[in-house]
Amino acid sequence: xxxxxxxxxxxEASNPECRMCIRDLPAELKATLFNxxxxxxxxxxxxxxxxxxxxxxxxxxxxxxxxxxxxxALRQAxxxxxxxxxxxxxxxxVLRYRGR
Numbered sequence: 619x620x621x622x623x624x625x626x627x628x629x630e631a632s633n634p635e636c637r638m639c640i641r642d643l644p645a646e647l648k649a650t651l652f653n654x655x656x657x658x659x660x661x662x663x664x665x666x667x668x669x670x671x672x673x674x675x676x677x678x679x680x681x682x683x684x685x686x687x688x689x690x691a692l693r694q695a696x697x698x699x700x701x702x703x704x705x706x707x708x709x710x711x712v713l714r715y716r717g718r
Contacts, residue, residue, distance in 0.1 A: 635694070
């Protein structure tokens with residue numbers, strides 16, 4: 619099977635905008651969301667927003683968590699504006715490693 623014909627892991631094709639509950643995130647990742655208007659620990663955040671904030675403002679643990687988000691979310695995050703050049707380069711390296 620050619621690489622382009624490989625199937626996506628379950629959930630990625632059907633739900634490109636997955637959301638994550640704030641209370642389930644590591645503290646280091648929560649710390650990167652300092653300027654989002656969130657409504658308590660039960661609020662949810664789109665995974666691409668988490669990736670954007672983690673890569674731009676996060677510690678190594680936040681980056682590690684964000685690197686494991688669904689590929690669809692990482693690709694969507696890459697399209698957001700406001701990236702720091704080195705942060706976007708790191709995201710692109712993760713995408714390349716994971717097989718974009």
